[in-house]
Amino acid sequence: MGTPDMEPTENIYLPASFLGSRRWALEQIADALAVASRRGQPTFFITMTRNPEWPEITSQSLPGQTFMDIPIVVVHVFKQKLALLLKTLKMMFPNVGRPIYVMYSIEFQKQGLSHAHILLKFPHDCLHLKDIDAIISVEIPNDIEDAALVRKFMLHHHPSSSREPSKYCQRLTSDST
Numbered sequence: 776m777g778t779p780d781m782e783p784t785e786n787i788y789l790p791a792s793f794l795g796s797r798r799w800a801l802e803q804i805a806d807a808l809a810v811a812s813r814r815g816q817p818t819f820f821i822t823m824t825r826n827p828e829w830p831e832i833t834s835q836s837l838p839g840q841t842f843m844d845i846p847i848v849v850v851h852v853f854k855q856k857l858a859l860l861l862k863t864l865k866m867m868f869p870n871v872g873r874p875i876y877v878m879y880s881i882e883f884q885k886q887g888l889s890h891a892h893i894l895l896k897f898p899h900d901c902l903h904l905k906d907i908d909a910i911i912s913v914e915i916p917n918d919i920e921d922a923a924l925v926r927k928f929m930l931h932h933h934p935s936s937s938r939e940p941s942k943y944c945q946r947l948t949s950d951s952t
Contacts (some may be wrong), residue, residue, distance in 0.1 A: 790942050804940040807878050817894040818901060823860055824890040825853045826928070853889050857881070864895060871906070924928070 789796035809854055811817065827833075827842040831852040842849050857879070865874055879893040901907050917921050 803880075810876055810878065811894075811896075814896055816896070817876075817878075818871070818897045819893075821864070821893040821895065822890060823857060823893065825849065825856075825888055827888070829856070831855075850889070857891050861893070864893070869896065871899045871901065873898075909930045 784814065789798060791798040791802045793799060829850075829852055830843070832842055832849055835848045836842070837844075861877060861879070865877065875894050875896040875898060879891050881891045883889050883891060899906070914926055
C-alpha cells in the first residue's frame with residue numbers, strides 16, 4: 776500500500792503504432808481476419824520451428840556454447856530460413872497456382888525456440904485426395920542425411936504400449952483398445 780502523499784497510478788496504454796504492443800497485436804489480428812473474411816479461409820496452416828542443430832548455428836558457437844549463448848546468430852539464421860521457406864511455398868505448388876495471400880506470425884517459446892505460424896490461401900482448395908497428393912509427399916528421402924533428419928524431426932512416434940496413452944494422439948475405444 777502506498778503512502779498518502781503518493782499520486783494514484785494511472786494506466787498507461789501503448790498506441791497501436793508501437794510495434795509489439797497489445798493494441799498493435801489486436802490490430803494485426805483484425806487485419807488478418809479481414810483478409811481471410813474477404814479472400815476466404817486459408818488452404819494451409821504451417822508451423823516452422825527453429826532447429827538448434829542447424830549447421831549455420833552450430834558452426835558459429837564456440838566450444839561449450841549452446842544456441843542460447845548466440846541469440847543474434849539464431850535470429851539471423853531463422854529469418855533467412857523463414858524467407859527461403861516463404862519463397863519456396865509461393866512457387867512449389869504449380870497445380871494450385873500462386874497463393875492469394877500469405878500471412879505469418881513469429882513467436883518465441885520460453886526455452887528460446889522461435890517458430891513461425893504461416894497461413895496460405897491458394898486459388899484452389901485442396902478438398903480431394905488427388906489435390907492433396909499433388910502437393911504433399913510422404914516419402915523418406917534417398918539421401919542418408921536427409922532421411923535421418925526426416926526420421927528425427929518429422930516422424931510421429933507413439934509412446935510404448937507399457938506407458939499411459941497420450942491424450943493428444945492415442946484414444947482408447949469403448950473396448951479398451
